[in-house]
Every structure is written in structure tokens, then in C-alpha cells.
Amino acid sequence: MVENLVIVESPAKAKTIEKFLGKDFQVKSSFGHIRDLAKKNLGIDIEKDYEPQYIVPDDKKAIVKELKKLAKDAKIVWLASDEDREGEAIAWHLLKELDLDIKKTKRIVFHEITKEAIQGAIKTPRLIDENLVNAQQARRILDRLVGFELSPVLWKKVRPSLSAGRVQSVAVKLLVEREREIINFKSESFFKITGLFKTNKNEELKADLSERIKSPEKTLELLEKCKKAAYNITDVVKKPGKKSPSAPFTTSTLQQEASRKLGFSVGQTMSVAQKLYEAGKITYMRTDSVNLSTMAIGAAKNVILNEYGEKYLKTRNFKTKSKGAQEAHEAIRPTFIENQEVSGTDGEKRLYDLIWKRTVASQMSEAQLEKTTISINLSNDEHKFVAVGEVLKFDGFLKVYLESTDDENEEEVKGLLPAVNKGEDVEYNSIGAVERFTHHPARFTEASLVKKLEELGIGRPSTYAPTIYTIQNRGYVIKEDREGKDREYISYILSNNEIKEQKKKEITGAEKKKLFPTDIGMVVTDFLSEHFDEILNYNFTASVEEEFDEIANGKLIWSKMIDKFYKPFHKTVENTLETSSRSVGERALGDDPTSGKPIIAKIGPYGAMVQIGSKDDEEKPRFASLQRGQHLETITLEEALELFKLPRDLGQYEDKKVVVSIGRFGPYVRHDSKFVSLPKEENPYKIELDRAIELIEEKREKDRLKTIKIFEEDPEVQVLNGRWGPYISYNKNNYKISKEIEASKLTLEQCMDIIKAEEKTGKKGKVKKTKKIVAKKKTTKK
DNA sequence: CAGTGAGCGAGCTTCCGCTTGACTT
Numbered sequence: 001m002v003e004n005l006v007i008v009e010s011p012a013k014a015k016t017i018e019k020f021l022g023k024d025f026q027v028k029s030s031f032g033h034i035r036d037l038a039k040k041n042l043g044i045d046i047e048k049d050y051e052p053q054y055i056v057p058d059d060k061k062a063i064v065k066e067l068k069k070l071a072k073d074a075k076i077v078w079l080a081s082d083e084d085r086e087g088e089a090i091a092w093h094l095l096k097e098l099d100l101d102i103k104k105t106k107r108i109v110f111h112e113i114t115k116e117a118i119q120g121a122i123k124t125p126r127l128i129d130e131n132l133v134n135a136q137q138a139r140r141i142l143d144r145l146v147g148f149e150l151s152p153v154l155w156k157k158v159r160p161s162l163s164a165g166r167v168q169s170v171a172v173k174l175l176v177e178r179e180r181e182i183i184n185f186k187s188e189s190f191f192k193i194t195g196l197f198k199t200n201k202n203e204e205l206k207a208d209l210s211e212r213i214k215s216p217e218k219t220l221e222l223l224e225k226c227k228k229a230a231y232n233i234t235d236v237v238k239k240p241g242k243k244s245p246s247a248p249f250t251t252s253t254l255q256q257e258a259s260r261k262l263g264f265s266v267g268q269t270m271s272v273a274q275k276l277y278e279a280g281k282i283t284y285m286r287t288d289s290v291n292l293s294t295m296a297i298g299a300a301k302n303v304i305l306n307e308y309g310e311k312y313l314k315t316r317n318f319k320t321k322s323k324g325a326q327e328a329h330e331a332i333r334p335t336f337i338e339n340q341e342v343s344g345t346d347g348e349k350r351l352y353d354l355i356w357k358r359t360v361a362s363q364m365s366e367a368q369l370e371k372t373t374i375s376i377n378l379s380n381d382e383h384k385f386v387a388v389g390e391v392l393k394f395d396g397f398l399k400v401y402l403e404s405t406d407d408e409n410e411e412e413v414k415g416l417l418p419a420v421n422k423g424e425d426v427e428y429n430s431i432g433a434v435e436r437f438t439h440h441p442a443r444f445t446e447a448s449l450v451k452k453l454e455e456l457g458i459g460r461p462s463t464y465a466p467t468i469y470t471i472q473n474r475g476y477v478i479k480e481d482r483e484g485k486d487r488e489y490i491s492y493i494l495s496n497n498e499i500k501e502q503k504k505k506e507i508t509g510a511e512k513k514k515l516f517p518t519d520i521g522m523v524v525t526d527f528l529s530e531h532f533d534e535i536l537n538y539n540f541t542a543s544v545e546e547e548f549d550e551i552a553n554g555k556l557i558w559s560k561m562i563d564k565f566y567k568p569f570h571k572t573v574e575n576t577l578e579t580s581s582r583s584v585g586e587r588a589l590g591d592d593p594t595s596g597k598p599i600i601a602k603i604g605p606y607g608a609m610v611q612i613g614s615k616d617d618e619e620k621p622r623f624a625s626l627q628r629g630q631h632l633e634t635i636t637l638e639e640a641l642e643l644f645k646l647p648r649d650l651g652q653y654e655d656k657k658v659v660v661s662i663g664r665f666g667p668y669v670r671h672d673s674k675f676v677s678l679p680k681e682e683n684p685y686k687i688e689l690d691r692a693i694e695l696i697e698e699k700r701e702k703d704r705l706k707t708i709k710i711f712e713e714d715p716e717v718q719v720l721n722g723r724w725g726p727y728i729s730y731n732k733n734n735y736k737i738s739k740e741i742e743a744s745k746l747t748l749e750q751c752m753d754i755i756k757a758e759e760k761t762g763k764k765g766k767v768k769k770t771k772k773i774v775a776k777k778k779t780t781k782k
Numbered sequence: 783c784a785g786t787g788a789g790c791g792a793g794c795t796t797c798c799g800c801t802t803g804a805c806t807t
Contacts, residue, residue, distance in 0.1 A: 009801060032801025039796090059802095086800055140798075147797020154796085161795045168797085274802085286800090462799055604788055611788090623788055663786025675786060706783090720783075727783075734783065 002026040005074035007067065007094060009081050012278050013113065017080075020115040021122075026074075028067060030081065034060050035093045037144050044141055049559045050566070052141060056097065064097060071098045076106060078122070083109035084326035085552070089136035092128050112293035112330055113283075135552040141562055142166070142544060146535060149573045150528070157576070158524055158583050159603070163474055166541060167459045167467055169528055172476045173536050174452055175444055175517040176525040183634060185440035189489070191219040191433045195385050197231060197376065197426040203418035205426060207376055207387035212436075216490060219433045223494045225381050226431050233424045234384070235375040241390075243367040245397040247290035247318035248331035248359050251461035252454045254285070257358070259447035260404040262350055263513075265479075266446045266465045272347045273332070280335055281342050282355055286461040287329035288454075290318040292359070296330070299337040300363040308399060314365040323457030324545050333359040357401035364397035372417050376426060389417035406448050430495035437487070443514040446479065458541045476521035484510030519608040519632040523585035531576045534569075590637040592644075599640050601632050606664055608632050610640040625662060642685070650689040658692050660684050671696050711748045719743050719751065730755055 004025040008014050011029040018027040035054040037043030045051040056064050071077050077100055079091035091107055094100070106125035110117040143166055150164035193209035213219045249257070251270075258269040273285035292300070297315050304313045320327060334356050342352045370393050376385040392398070420426075444452070450464045459467055471477045484507040491502045517525070529536050544565075550556035584602040589610070592599050597613040604611075606625065613621040624643035626635060647661035650669075659670045660678070667684035669676045669692045676699040678684055682691070708726060709719035718729045719737075726743035728735040728751050735755050737743055 011802075030801080031803095033799070034801095036799095037797095082800085090800065136799090143798045145797085149796095151796035155794095163796050165797045278802090460799060462801080467798090606787065609788075621788090625787090661786080665784090665786060668786060670786080675784095677786090729783085 001073050003075045004078060005067075005070050005076070006078040006080050009087065009090060010284070012280070013284070016113055016280070017118055020118050026070065028070060029063075030067065030090060030094060031060070031063055033086070033090055033093065034064050034067075035097055037140065042148055043144060046566070050141055050562050052137060054093070054097075067094070068098050071100055074104075076104050078125070079105065079107045079128070080109070080121070082328035083111070084328040085132055085136045085139065085548070087328055088129055088132040089140075092130075092133040095128060111291075111328070112295070114293065114295055117293075129552075131554045132552045134558040135548040138551055138558040138561055139544075139548055141558075142565065145562070145566055145569070149570065150532065150535070153531075153573060153576055154524060154527070157580060158527060159520065161474075162520075162524060163470070164524070164528060166535060167453075167463065168471050168474075168476075169525070169536055170456070170458055170538065170541070171449060171453060171467055172471050172517060172521050173525050173529065174449065175471075175477055175515055176522050178441060178444060179517050179522075180633075182440045182443065187437045187440070188214075189435050189437050190214050191216070192436045193219070193222070193431065193433045195226075195376075195431040196429040197385075198429050199418055199420055199426050200424060201418070204429070205374070205376075205387055205418055205420065207374065207385035210384055210386045213433075216435075219492065220499070222381065222383065223431065223433060223492055223499050225378065226428065226494055227497055227499075228380060230379040231385075231426045231428060232377050232379070233374060233420055233422055233426060234377045235373070236420060236422050237373045239371045239373075240393075241369040241371050243369065243396075243398070245361045245364060245366075245401070246358065246403045248292055248333055248362045249355060250288050250290060250320075250322075250331060251286050251464060252288070252322070252450050254332055254355070255450050255464065256406075256447040257354060257403065258351060259445060260406070261354060262347075264347070264351075265513075266450055266468050268347070269351065270465045272345075272351045275344070276342070276348055276352055276355075279342075279344070281339075281344075281348075281352060282335060283331075283333050284329045285332055287327075287332060288320065288322060288325040288461050289327040289329055290320050290331045291327065292317075292333060292362070293330055296333055296337060296359075297363060300360055303337050303340075303360060304364060308364070311394075312364050312396060312399065315363045318362065322454050323542065326460075331359075358403075361397040361401035364400065365394075367392060367396040367398045368394040374417060374420060387417055388414055390414040391416055406442065406445075406451075428494075430493060432494070433492040435489040435491065437489075437508070443511060443516070445514060449515060456538050456541065457545060458538075471521075472515075475518055476524060477515050478518055479513060479515055480511075481513065482509070482511040482516075484508050519585060519603060519626075522633060523583055523603055526585070527580075527583040531572065531580060585632050587632060587635075589635065589640050592641070599637060601626070601635050601640065603632070610635065610643055612644065625664075627662075645685055648684070650687070650692050653689070653693050653696065658689060658696075660687055660692065669695055674699075708743050709746065711751070713748055717748060717751050717755075719746055728754060 002024065006017065006021070006025055006027040007030055008017065008027065009030055009032055011031065014027040014029040018025065021027065035056050038053045038055045043053045045053065079094055081087040081090040095105060107128050108121040108125050110121040147163070147165040151162065154162040154164055190212040192212060195207050195209070197205040197207060199205055213222060246253070254273065255266040255269050258264040259266065264272070270285065273282065276282045277285050301313060301315055332355055334352065337356070337359060340356055342349060370391045372389045372391070374387040376387070378384065446468050449468065453459045453464065472479060486505055487508045489504055489506060491504055493500050493502070534540060547556060547561050551558045551561060586600055586602040589599045589601055591597065592612050595612065597617070599610060599612050601608065601610045604623065608626040608631070610624050610626065611621050613619060615621060622644060624646065626632070627643070630639065647659050650658040650660055652658065653671060656672045661668065661670070662684055665677065667678040667682070669678065676695050678687065678695070706721050707718065708721055711717050716730055720727060720729050726737050728737060737746070737754065
């Protein structure tokens with residue numbers, strides 16, 4: 001029996017700490033929260049002053065049972081969860097659920113995982129801070145009330161299974177607003193004029209005109225002047241500058257840099273970091289702190305002195321800037337900064353390398369720069385050319401690490417300029433004017449959205465990645481690449497006293513791994529903004545956080561705070577359910593020229609669609625789904641009319657009609673009540689009979705190859721060849737055949753055995769996971 | 783692999799923050 005039981009949140013942490021504490025201490029992990037609100041009836045008793053109903057979730061039952069037993073046997077139980085709101089609540093739940101005797105229970109906290117810090121914590125135990133626990137309960141209850149009252153409104157007013165919440169709905173709103181800014185953005189063109197000059201030492205000097213010029217006429221006018229002008233250097237200014245290293249990584253900055261430098265999704269970053277953490281290679285990866293322990297700074301100092309010398313050393317402490325940071329952990333850093341590399345997968349190595357460099361660089365000296373600005377005047381015009389160069393005088397931390405930026409406008413690398421003197425004359429070699437265009441605000445990537453959320457104080461390090469996943473999973477947002485479009489632009493070149501004009505082409509607007517709001521994401525955001533403006537407001541989280549702080553300071557009673565929010569909120573929910581109409585994002589596009597009926601775009605039961613006429617007309621309305629790349633917000637009447645050109649009758653084949661149309665699985669050809677999907681490169685609006693017949697024949701051939709065996713005794717049982725190898729089809733269900741069996745030799749009896757065997761095991765294990773899919777199939781089949 | 787439509791059916795869906803595995807496709 002061990003006298004002391006220490007409970008922390010993470011098992012990896014437990015393992016490390018156990019080593020520091022010696023034989024009398026057993027360290028166990030709670031694996032995060034051990035209780036949560038029940039899912040039935042909100043899990044909150046509104047009538048009883050919002051009394052929470054806590055239960056232990058199924059996947060936590062085993063760990064609770066084990067901890068309970070160990071706690072019973074221990075003389076002292078040390079609750080060592082993190083020192084923040086959630087950590088305090090975990091300690092309190094443990095106290096309650098494990099039924100701990102308050103006299104033998106002690107609450108301790110530490111900020112860094114070192115022997116001294118932990119032994120120090122053991123010497124200074126305290127009581128559980130009930131106020132802080134209450135702040136957490138208020139947070140939890142508020143989120144449940146918002147999520148579980150808002151989501152059902154969406155099920156009734158927009159579409160089933162949708163979700164809304166304090167965090168996710170705001171994340172989607174950010175994307176929707178940005179997308180609309182982009183849609184409404186009007187790009188303007190201007191001319192960027194760059195001169196290549198020759199100094200009297202025959203060196204080349206590149207300089208840009210200090211102003212943009214809007215019209216081609218004005219540009220040409222200026223170029224004409226340039227022909228005749230004399231050029232003189234009127235100014236050479238040298239200014240020292242410096243660059244400082246960024247703070248060590250937090251969860252959010254790690255996600256951003258891994259996205260920019262390694263191309264990782266935020267989910268990928270977190271799972272690779274988790275692996276490194278579990279292997280003891282880095283500190284905890286879910287943190288909002290930029291703080292390094294004194295031990296870590298000491299280790300970084302040694303590394304820098306050994307590797308780069310004293311000139312490169314400058315230790316510092318960084319301060320957290322982000323809103324609502326709770327700083328229960330250190331920044332993300334290598335556990336042993338001496339280790340510049342680690343073993344592991346390619347991803348682990350690369351992420352570790354990034355963390356190592358960022359940590360070490362944060363304790364290095366600034367880079368020293370010299371910025372040179374050279375101005376060149378024209379003898380016959382007010383405009384002037386300016387050349388800016390930057391020279392690195394001392395690299396400092398840049399020797400190790402340079403943070404990248406989200407800025408997509410590839411700025412030219414400024415380099416060294418030739419040595420020139422004020423008053424010196426130069427001549428031009430050539431002067432070019434290129435038409436450029438103003439750029440719409442950038443679309444969000446997963447990582448830049450996390451950055452924005454963090455700035456607004458919405459969400460926590462442990463939820464950034466799951467939130468990004470949820471909004472994609474619910475269909476509010478899609479991450480994808482989009483192809484750019486061709487754009488023409490004009491370019492003039494003046495050389496040898498002659499101006500030449502060229503029309504050039506470039507590709508613009510291409511997007512890679514960007515987040516786009518979907519039609520449903522826009523409709524839901526509009527609906528929520530209209531009825532629940534308060535919750536969608538970017539400041540909502542910040543303002544409730546202030547109140548949580550007051551609860552934590554004992555200045556506010558949590559149930560009062562909840563009541564003040566809930567009463568009016570609940571009224572709005574009821575009001576909205578009663579009075580608002582269904583929201584399908586309806587947009588009128590104009591009238592159909594043939595029938596004169598109005599054409600509208602809206603969300604239908606199967607996604608975005610266009611419709612001619614309405615339900616109430618005598619004739620049934622006609623429907624067509626929007627195609628990939630088309631959106632409710634932007635589809636035009638012309639595009640809609642195009643969609644109604646289907647189904648198309650192509651003619652006859654084998655005395656039966658051949659019809660091409662688009663169904664829920666994409667474009668298809670129908671012939672003799674059989675369907676053939678069109679391959680991607682075929683266009684249903686243009687395909688002709690000959691090609692359709694080819695496709696029909698191809699499909700027939702494939703079907704012939706598909707069938708391995710059909711049993712005469714029972715034609716329902718078929719052995720078929722599928723995408724993943726042979727399988728058995730029976731009563732519209734499919735059953736896999738294990739690899740050891742040769743499919744062509746199966747007998748009917750053997751097939752039935754396989755079917756029976758799978759139904760047994762299938763029902764036990766699968767039911768839970770496939771529930772959703774089964775339910776969906778039912779509704780779509782009928 | 784199979785499936786190619788535009789609200790009757792029964793019952794389900796959902797939140798945010800703490801933590802890791804156990805599952806396939």
C-alpha cells in the first residue's frame with residue numbers, strides 16, 4: 001500500500017512526476033474531466049436554480065472505479081490538476097465523485113514539471129477554491145444552455161442534425177462575413193512602374209516609382225516624359241534597424257507556423273505534438289502561455305553559448321498578450337533543449353525542429369539591419385523613383401529561425417544596393433510599367449482562423465482543432481483548393497527611347513487549402529444573426545468571461561449570472577420557434593423567359609437548388625440541383641436556366657430512349673431503366689448519343705465481369721467483384737469475404753454461413769457506429 | 783459497390799473543455 005496518491009490530468013505527466021516523488025507517492029491520472037452534465041433534459045434543473053446533474057460518462061467509469069479504490073487505501077490524496085478554471089473543477093469533481101474525506105485531501109498546483117517545483121507544491125497545499133469551481137460550472141452550464149437550446153431551433157427551422165454554439169457559430173460567422181467581403185470586393189487596377197538605372201560605375205540600380213498610377217493614359221504620359229528626362233540622385237539615407245525574435249510557441253502559434261512552414265492542418269499538428277509529448281520530447285502542447293521555466297532558459301543559454309557564442313545570447317521573459325489566457329502550463333518547448341534533433345517519423349522530426357528553433361531563437365539577440373533608401377528625381381516631373389535596400393549587419397536570432405507571415409503578396413527580397421553618392425547622375429536602362437490589381441482580403445486557412453479566434457478570446461487551446469473539425473463536419477465549411485482564373489493585363493516597356501506595349505496573361509485567385517463557407521453555413525449564420533444577435537456577437541464570449549471572473553473573485557453568484565442570461569435567451573428561443581418561418585436562404589433570380597414564372601434559388605432537402613414556379617401552382621414546379629462550384633449567394637439567372645436544360649433526350653438505342661440528367665450522385669445516362677454514371681470529363685449538357693452508347697456498353701461489360709457467381713437455388717445470393725475485392729450480396733446487404741477464401745469456389749451453404757456469422761458480430765459491435773448511416777439510408781431510400 | 787430525388791411514417795440529432803486511445807474506410 002502506498003501512503004500518498006497524487007492525481008494529475010495527463011498520464012504522461014503522471015509518469016514524469018512519479019519519478020520525482022519517490023516510493024511513498026503513487027501518481028495517477030484522471031484523463032481530464034471525470035464527470036459531465038447528463039445529456040438527458042439538458043442535464044440542468046432550471047426550476048431548482050439551474051442545479052447541474054452530473055454523471056460519469058461510460059468511458060470514464062473504469063478510471064473512476066480505479067481511483068476510488070486507490071483513494072480509499074491512501075492516507076493522503078493530493079489533487080494536482082492544472083491551476084486554472086477547468087483544473088480546479090476537475091479537482092472538485094474528484095473530491096465529490098471519489099467521495100474523498102476532506103481531512104485527508106489536499107489541493108496542490110505547480111507551473112513547471114521539475115523536482116523543485118513539485119516538492120515545493122507538496123509543502124504548500126491549499127483548499128479547493130469553490131469560487132473558481134463555480135466560475136467553471138457557470139461556463140459549462142452556459143455553453144450547454146446555448147448549445148442545447150439553439151441547435152433544436154435549427155433542426156426545426158433549417159435542417160435536422162445541425163448545431164450551434166458559443167464558439168462554433170462565431171467561427172462560421174467569421175468565414176461567412178469574410179466571404180461576403182470577398183464577393184463584394186471590386187478590384188481596381190493601377191500601374192506599378194519600375195526603373196532599372198545605370199550608375200556611373202556601370203552598376204545596376206532598381207527603383208520603384210513612389211506612387212501608383214491609375215490610368216494607362218497617365219502612365220504613358222509619364223513614360224514619354226521619362227524618355228527625355230535626366231535622372232539625379234537627390235538623397236541617400238541610411239538607417240539602422242532591428243528585428244526581435246518571437247515568443248516561444250503556444251498551441252495557437254504552433255498551429256499557425258506548422259501550417260505555413262510544414263503545410264500541416266491544425267489537427268495534424270496536434271496529433272504529431274501529442275506523440276512528441278507522450279515520448280517525453282516536448283512539454284505540454286495545449287497551452288496559452290509563452291512563459292519558459294528558469295530551468296529551460298538556463299538550458300537554452302548553454303546551447304546558445306556552446307553553439308553560437310556570447311554575442312548571440314540575450315535571454316528574456318515573454319508576456320502573454322492573448323485575451324483570457326489562463327497560463328496553467330509553460331510554453332511549448334523541447335523537454336531537453338540540448339537535443340537539437342529527435343528520432344521518430346518525418347513529421348515528428350520536422351515539428352520538433354520547428355519547436356527547437358523557435359525556443360532557442362527566443363533567447364537570442366536581435367538581428368541588426370541597415371536600411372538604405374535612395375531617391376532618384378526626374379528633371380521634368382514631380383514623381384520620383386525610390387530604391388530600398390536592407391542589409392543584415394548582424395544576424396542574431398535569424399541564424400536559427402525566422403517566423404513566416406500569412407501575407408500572400410510575395411514581397412520582393414530587398415537586398416544590397418550599389419554604393420552611390422548624393423548628387424550623382426544616373427541613366428535609365430529600361431523603365432517598365434505593369435498593370436497590377438488590388439487584392440481582396442485573404443480567405444482564412446485553418447490556422448489563420450485559429451489565430452483570429454484566439455484574438456477574440458473565443459475557444460481554448462484544447463478546442464481549436466476540434467472546433468475547426470466540427471464546423472467542417474457539420475457541413476458549414478469546406479476546406480478546398482480552387483482554381484484561379486485567367487486575367488489579362490497590360491505592360492509597357494521603355495527602352496532605347498521606344499515604348500512597347502504588351503498584353504499579357506496571368507492566373508489569379510487560385511486558393512489552396514482555404515476554408516470556404518457552404519450555402520448551409522451562410523443560411524445558418526444569417527438565421528442565427530437575425531434571431532440571436534447577442535450570441536453571434538464577437539464580444540459575447542469576452543463579456544461572459546468578465547462575469548466568470550467576477551464569480552471566481554466571489555463578487556457574483558453563478559446562478560444569478562446564468563439566470564440573467566437565460567431568462568431573456570429562453571424567451572427568444574420560444575419566440576423564434578413560434579413566429580419565424582423556415583429559413584432556406586431563398587433568393588429570387590428573375591423570371592423564366594419561356595413560362596414567365598419566377599425562378600428562385602434555395603436550400604432543398606438535398607442541398608442547394610433552383611426552382612421554377614411554386615408548390616401552389618397548378619403545374620408542379622421544376623427543380624435542379626446546383627453544380628459544384630455554384631453557390632446560392634452568387635448564382636445568376638442565366639446559370640439557373642442552363643441547369644434546367646436537363647434532362648436531355650439524346651435519342652434511341654435498341655429501341656429505347658437514352659436520357660441524360662443529373663441525380664444526387666452526379667450526372668448520369670439512363671437507358672432501359674438502367675443508370676450509368678458519367679465520368680468527370682464528360683459534360684451532361686454537351687454529351688451526344690454516340691458517346692452515351694459507348695458508356696452504356698462499357699457499363700454492361702463491367703457488370704459482366706462483376707458477377708463471379710449466382711446460385712440458381714437462390715438468385716438473391718450473389719458473389720460479386722467489387723472495388724475492395726469479392727463480396728457477397730444478399731437481400732440488398734453486402735458481406736465481405738475473408739482473404740483466405742477463394743470466392744469462385746464458394747457454395748451456397750458457405751455463403752449463408754458467412755452471412756449469418758457477420759450478422760451476429762455486426763449487430764453487437766456495429767450498431768452504435770453505423771446508427772447514423774443506417775438512419776440516413778432509411779430516409780433517403782423512401 | 784450501389785444508389786439517381788425534391789417534406790405524412792419513428793426517432794434521432796446538439797454544446798464546450800479537460801484528457802487519451804480504439805476503431806475502420
